[in-house]
Structure formats: C-alpha cells, structure tokens
Amino acid sequence: MSEDETQTPASGPGPDWGFETRMIHAGAGPDPTSGARQTPIHQTSAYAFHDADHAASLFNLQTFGFIYSRLGNPTVATLEERIASLEGGRGATCAASGHAAQVLAFFPLIEAGERFAASTRLYGGSVTQFSRTFPKFDWHCDFVDTEDLAAVEAVLAQGAKALFVESLANPGGVVTDLEALAGLTRAAGALLIVDNTLATPWLCRPFEWGADLIVHSATKFLSGNGTVIGGAVVDSGRFDWSASGRFPGLSEPEPAYHGLKFSETFGDLAFTVHSHAVGLRDLGASMAPMNAFLTLLGTETLALRMERHCRNSLAVAEWLTEHPKVEWVSHAGLPTSPYRELAQKYLPNGAGAVFTFGVRGGYEAGVKVVERCELFSHLANIGDARSLIIHPASTTHRQLTDEQRAAAGAGPEVVRLSIGLETVDDLVRDLDRALAAA
Amino acid sequence: MATDLHYSDALIAGILRRVRTIAMVGASPNWKRPSNFAMKYLQEKGFRVIPVNPRAAAAGALILGEKACASLEDVPGPVEMVDVFRASEAALEITREAIRLRAEKGFEVVWMQLGVRNDEAAAEAEAAGLTVIMNRCPKIEYGRLWGELGWGGFDSGVISSRWPRPAKGDGRAG
Numbered sequence: 056m057s058e059d060e061t062q063t064p065a066s067g068p069g070p071d072w073g074f075e076t077r078m079i080h081a082g083a084g085p086d087p088t089s090g091a092r093q094t095p096i097h098q099t100s101a102y103a104f105h106d107a108d109h110a111a112s113l114f115n116l117q118t119f120g121f122i123y124s125r126l127g128n129p130t131v132a133t134l135e136e137r138i139a140s141l142e143g144g145r146g147a148t149c150a151a152s153g154h155a156a157q158v159l160a161f162f163p164l165i166e167a168g169e170r171f172a173a174s175t176r177l178y179g180g181s182v183t184q185f186s187r188t189f190p191k192f193d194w195h196c197d198f199v200d201t202e203d204l205a206a207v208e209a210v211l212a213q214g215a216k217a218l219f220v221e222s223l224a225n226p227g228g229v230v231t232d233l234e235a236l237a238g239l240t241r242a243a244g245a246l247l248i249v250d251n252t253l254a255t256p257w258l259c260r261p262f263e264w265g266a267d268l269i270v271h272s273a274t275k276f277l278s279g280n281g282t283v284i285g286g287a288v289v290d291s292g293r294f295d296w297s298a299s300g301r302f303p304g305l306s307e308p309e310p311a312y313h314g315l316k317f318s319e320t321f322g323d324l325a326f327t328v329h330s331h332a333v334g335l336r337d338l339g340a341s342m343a344p345m346n347a348f349l350t351l352l353g354t355e356t357l358a359l360r361m362e363r364h365c366r367n368s369l370a371v372a373e374w375l376t377e378h379p380k381v382e383w384v385s386h387a388g389l390p391t392s393p394y395r396e397l398a399q400k401y402l403p404n405g406a407g408a409v410f411t412f413g414v415r416g417g418y419e420a421g422v423k424v425v426e427r428c429e430l431f432s433h434l435a436n437i438g439d440a441r442s443l444i445i446h447p448a449s450t451t452h453r454q455l456t457d458e459q460r461a462a463a464g465a466g467p468e469v470v471r472l473s474i475g476l477e478t479v480d481d482l483v484r485d486l487d488r489a490l491a492a493a
Numbered sequence: 494m495a496t497d498l499h500y501s502d503a504l505i506a507g508i509l510r511r512v513r514t515i516a517m518v519g520a521s522p523n524w525k526r527p528s529n530f531a532m533k534y535l536q537e538k539g540f541r542v543i544p545v546n547p548r549a550a551a552a553g554a555l556i557l558g559e560k561a562c563a564s565l566e567d568v569p570g571p572v573e574m575v576d577v578f579r580a581s582e583a584a585l586e587i588t589r590e591a592i593r594l595r596a597e598k599g600f601e602v603v604w605m606q607l608g609v610r611n612d613e614a615a616a617e618a619e620a621a622g623l624t625v626i627m628n629r630c631p632k633i634e635y636g637r638l639w640g641e642l643g644w645g646g647f648d649s650g651v652i653s654s655r656w657p658r659p660a661k662g663d664g665r666a667g
C-alpha cells in the first residue's frame with residue numbers, strides 16, 4: 056500500500072517527542088467538541104450511553120469509553136496519559152493519593168497470605184502502611200536493606216513477589232541502585248516497584264533501568280504547588296503475566312468480568328485496564344478531576360521547576376556543610392556523599408530537592424531549628440514551590456521504632472528540608488538565623 | 494522476538510483509513526474471546542469484518558451478524574486486509590493463502606495480531622507486494638491514533654494541537 060505522508064492524522068514523531076514537549080502536550084489535544092485548548096475539568100459523575108449495546112460493550116470492557124468517574128474520567132485520563140508518557144510507561148492509573156496508588160499497585164499482584172519485600176529506606180508512612188495495615192489484608196512485607204544484594208536475593212528466594220523501593224529515598228540523600236535490583240527481581244520472577252516521587256521522571260526514569268511498575272505521590276513535585284493530594288501507578292507494560300503464572304489476578308479468569316483473562320485479552324495493557332476496571336472499581340480511591348487538572352498544570356512546568364529546585368537545594372546543602380552547628384548533610388549531589396556515584400548514574404539532571412542534615416544538639420536542637428524558621432514552612436509535606444522544613448523523628452517518622460527510624464535516616468538529630476523556588480540567599484539567611492537560635 | 498518491530502503512525506493510520514473490509518482469521522463466536530472483542534470494536538468503527546473460522550462455518554454460524562467463512566478462499570471480495578488472529582506458527586500458511594488469493598480478493602495488507610509474529614511469512618508477503626504489520630492489534634492502534642486509547646490511561650504517543658483532529662475517512666490533510 057502506498058503511503059501518503061501528507062494524508063496522515065493526528066500524529067508526529069510519537070515516542071520521539073522531547074520530554075518538555077510531552078510535559079505540556081502528552082494526552083492533551085484540543086477538546087474534541089469545543090476546541091478548548093486547556094484540558095477541561097470534566098466535573099461529572101457519570102457518562103451517557105449511546106444505547107443498550109454501547110452500555111453493554113463498555114461494561115464488558117469491549118470498547119474504550121467512560122461509564123462512571125470512579126472507574127475513569129476524561130480529565131484524570133489526560134493526566135494518566137501524561138504521566139505514562141513522561142515515565143516511558145504503557146499506561147497509568149491515577150489514585151486519590153500516593154498511598155492509594157501503592158494499594159492499587161499491589162492489589163492485582165499479592166493474594167492473601169503472600170509476601171513482598173520493601174526497602175528499609177522509605178517514607179515513614181509507607182513503612183507504616185506496609186507493616187501495620189497491609190497485614191489486615193493478609194499481605195505481608197519483609198523489610199530489607201537494599202544495599203545488601205545478598206539479603207535482597209534471599210528475601211526474593213523466600214517467595215517475595217515484588218520489591219518496593221524509592222529511587223531517591225525520603226527523607227533524602229539516598230539513591231537506590233535500581234539496575235542491580237532489577238537484575239535480582241527479574242531473575243526471581245518478581246516485580247520491581249519504584250516510588251519515583253522524590254525524583255520525578257525529569258530526574259530519574261526507573262523503567263530505563265528495568266523497573267516494572269512506578270508509583271507516585273502526585274501531591275509532591277508533579278503538582279508542585281502544595282495544592283492536591285494525589286497519586287499514580289504506572290505500568291511499564293513489559294512484565295509477561297501469562298508466561299509468569301505467579302500473578303493469577305492478571306492471568307486467570309476474572310469472575311466479575313464473565314471469566315475474561317486480563318493478560319490474554321489486553322496484552323501489555325492488562326495491568327492498567329485491571330487497575331481501573333477492578334482496582335478503582337472495588338477500592339474506590341479515585342482521583343478527583345479538579346486534582347487531575349491541578350496536577351496537569353504542574354506537569355507543564357516540571358522540568359523548569361525541578362532544575363531550580365535542584366540548583367537551590369544543592370546551594371543550600373553546600374552552605375550547610377560549612378555551618379558549625381551542622382554535624383552532617385545528606386544530599387546525594389555533594390562530593391562527599393556516599394551516593395554521589397549512584398546519583399550521577401540515576402539522577403544526571405540533579406539529585407533532587409529533599410534532603411536531611413544533622414543538627415548538633417540532637418532532638419531538642421532539631422525541634423528548635425524547625426520552630427525558629429520564618430520563611431521555611433513547618434509542615435509535613437515535600438515538593439512544594441515553597442521551602443519546607445520538618446523534624447521527622449517527632450512527626451512523619453514518629454510511628455516507627457528507634458531502629459526503623461535509624462534505618463530510614465530519621466534519627467533524633469535529623470532535620471528534613473524540601474527546598475522550594477524562592478531566592479536562594481533568602482533561604483540561607485532563614486536557616487542561618489534558625490540555626491543560631493538552636 | 495528477533496528485533497523490535499517499528500511501524501510509523503503514518504503507515505498504520507494510512508492502512509486503517511483505507512481499509513473498508515477485513516477478513517479476520519480466527520474470529521471466535523464466543524463473545525468473551527479477544528478476537529470477538531476486536532471484531533465488535535472494528536465493526537463499531539465502520540469496518541466490515543468477515544470472520545474466517547472453519548468450525549463456525551461448518552455450523553453455519555453467524556459471528557456478530559456476519560456469516561462465518563471456512564477459509565480465505567470463501568471470503569467474498571473485495572477485502573483489503575487479512576487479520577491473523579491465530580498462533581504465530583499458523584501465520585505462514587494463512588499468509589501463503591493470502592498471497593495466492595491476492596488478486597482475486599483484492600488483499601493489500603496482512604496484519605498479524607498482538608503477540609503474533611512470523612518473519613518468514615512477512616518476507617514472502619512483502620515480496621509479493623503486500624503490506625505487513627505484525628504484533629499489533631488494529632483495535633488498539635485505531636484507539637491509539639484516533640484518541641480513544643488515552644481514555645484508558647494509556648500513552649498513545651500522539652501529540653497534536655490541531656482541531657478538529659482529522660477523523661478516519663476524512664480526506665483532510667493531517
């Protein structure tokens with residue numbers, strides 16, 4: 056068949072579009088009915104069917120389309136396509152929060168009584184979710200030091216079906232050796248799930264290193280202004296569920312859909328179709344369209360913001376290393392960081408904007424620094440345009456044991472910063488004043 | 494798989510624009526089978542899909558309103574595309590049949606479904622002047638190129654600021 060290039064639709068170089076172009080355009084052409092150029096907020100609960108046959112096709116998953124916003128919404132779908140594109144994934148499913156996205160990620164994978172493994176270096180809330188709440192679903196997590204590859208191999212050999220890590224770990228400064236871990240999970244027939252929240256796809260793209268799934272808290276840098284709670288799970292589309300046989304949720308007949316097998320029917324779309332059609336349908340933790348809209352606005356400037364976040368954060372980290380009241384600074388961009396090499400490999404555009412430092416004087420001094428800041432906001436979040444400060448031991452990592460806190464890099468003297476987009480000299484001045492008082 | 498297959502969006506869109514009738518080899522009368530899903534979707538998008546399924550043909554069955562044919566030989570032409578919904582091993586024989594019947598039926602494209610790839614068959618078909626697509630689903634490609642795949646949260650790879658987006662069969666330059 057002859058091919059007339061001038062007659063083709065809707066499409067340019069496809070996967071060759073640059074990151075910054077996809078940040079603004081992926082998933083979002085002009086609205087098909089109105090021509091609205093910015094993505095409309097589809098504030099609707101449900102969608103009209105053409106006729107009974109169309110309704111049946113939708114409920115049977117025979118055609119693409121919307122039924123009810125718990126399962127899917129056009130504004131949310133635009134964000135899903137955008138995030139999938141930025142990560143280089145096949146598809147994405149947005150969720151009401153990062154934590155909801157984590158539940159959605161495990162939901163098709165782990166059956167009652169089964170196990171997965173997770174790094175000891177995680178956001179404290181994830182440690183609590185995996186160790187306290189997941190056991191109520193009879194899902195069990197083994198925490199492992201992922202810098203000890205023999206220990207990782209051992210836990211995978213004992214039947215862990217997935218390994219969960221953070222690419223750049225909260226509370227900061229720690230970079231995970233994704234490629235090495237992906238080698239181990241692949242050999243064990245398990246999945247590597249990477250929380251890419253702190254890095255964002257601008258700094259790190261875990262699928263390029265062999266990850267199978269990525270989760271995000273969109274609450275942080277993706278939205279970027281401290282406006283929303285949101286999350287996403289992204290599928291690489293590369294795990295062969297049918298061949299594996301270890302994941303019956305995706306490869307065996309699904310009774311609620313007349314016995315269809317997701318992997319057979321949807322191929323590399325299976326995980327994402329399942330996450331909407333079963334995960335969101337039954338867990339119900341769907342993202343609101345307004346939150347998707349705000350996150351879409353955030354993604355439009357992601358690279359620009361991350362560049363400045365990283366530059367400001369490295370400058371503040373460098374300044375802190377010289378400060379007499381500072382014992383240590385954990386920032387993977389510093390030449391003294393034990394993670395410097397891993398950062399150069401996995402985070403070539405910058406080592407992120409969330410990091411920790413140790414104040415001389417321990418717990419009391421840590422609390423004081425936080426309370427004395429004027430410009431830094433004292434709150435439990437990261438990834439805002441505003442600079443943020445917190446004392447993890449008394450807040451985000453409070454529920455953990457002393458050992459868990461130490462393993463997570465959240466000891467008593469630790470202060471966590473999330474560096475924003477302000478004038479960097481003002482940030483330094485604010486910290487200087489607060490440290491003087493500590 | 495030997496090497497990654499790459500087909501330009503322009504090539505795929507050109508095929509899906511031009512083709513009116515598809516012979517789907519391996520179309521199942523069971524509505525829960527993937528082939529039946531794809532057939533129903535393509536019908537909704539305006540393609541005529543003629544099922545080729547010897548067992549269904551012997552039973553005189555209709556699949557989604559179309560009489561099942563026993564073989565490509567029995568398919569009433571003109572048919573521009575043969576969609577192979579069978580295992581990769583079976584694709585060679587089906588492709589040879591398509592090459593043989595090419596002029597008589599008007600076949601222009603041999604399309605092998607997602608997961609189906611037969612490089613030997615492809616080489617023979619291309620040598621005979623047929624266009625070959627392997628390891629792709631026309632339903633997914635249609636949805637991807639005309640804006641429906643993204644509804645499911647998938648990356649379509651399509652970026653365009655044009656409005657309205659050119660539709661299938663719309664002769665407007667894209």
Ligand SMILES: Cc1ncc(COP(=O)(O)O)c(C=O)c1O
Pocket residue numbers: 152153154155178180181221225250252253271272273274284285286436437
């Ligand atoms: C690395 C990381 N993952 C997950 C989460 C949880 O996200 P959310 O608060 O959106 O549920 C957080 C939140 O702080 C986080 O920092």
